[in-house]
Amino acid sequence: MLKVAIVGCGKIADSHASQIQWIEGCEIVGVCDREPLMAEQLSARFAVKRHFTDLTALLEEARPDVVHITTPPPKVTSM
Numbered sequence: 676m677l678k679v680a681i682v683g684c685g686k687i688a689d690s691h692a693s694q695i696q697w698i699e700g701c702e703i704v705g706v707c708d709r710e711p712l713m714a715e716q717l718s719a720r721f722a723v724k725r726h727f728t729d730l731t732a733l734l735e736e737a738r739p740d741v742v743h744i745t746t747p748p749p750k751v752t753s754m
Contacts, residue, residue, distance in 0.1 A: 677701045680739035682730060683746035684708035684717040691743045692721040705737035 679695050681688050684706055695701050707727040708714040718726035727733040734742075 677741060678704040678737065678739045679741045679743065680704055680733055680737055681706045681717070681743045681745055682708075682733070683744060684710070684713040684726075685745065685747065688717055688743075688745040689720065691745055692717065692723075695743075696721065704739055705733050707733040 677698075677700055679701055681691055681703065685708075688706070692703060692706075695703055703721060703723045705725040705727055706714050706717045706721075706723050707730055708717070709728055711728050714726035714728060717723070725737055727736075733739070
């Protein structure tokens with residue numbers, strides 16, 4: 676079983692979670708977001724057992740094999 680985690684629970688995370696669930700032998704073992712409600716809601720929508728607000732806790736407790744980073748890209752300022 677390949678254990679997958681998602682960091683960043685915004686809109687694009689839903690797309691990642693739905694595709695991960697189609698892959699045989701994969702399980703989403705945790706999701707993480709700085710906003711507790713965002714992590715809780717993504718967890719509920721995709722029946723993920725654990726949600727976190729702390730990345731270190733996610734990595735230590737869920738012990739994923741793969742982490743999808745779905746946070747927004749940094750804003751680029753003009754030079």
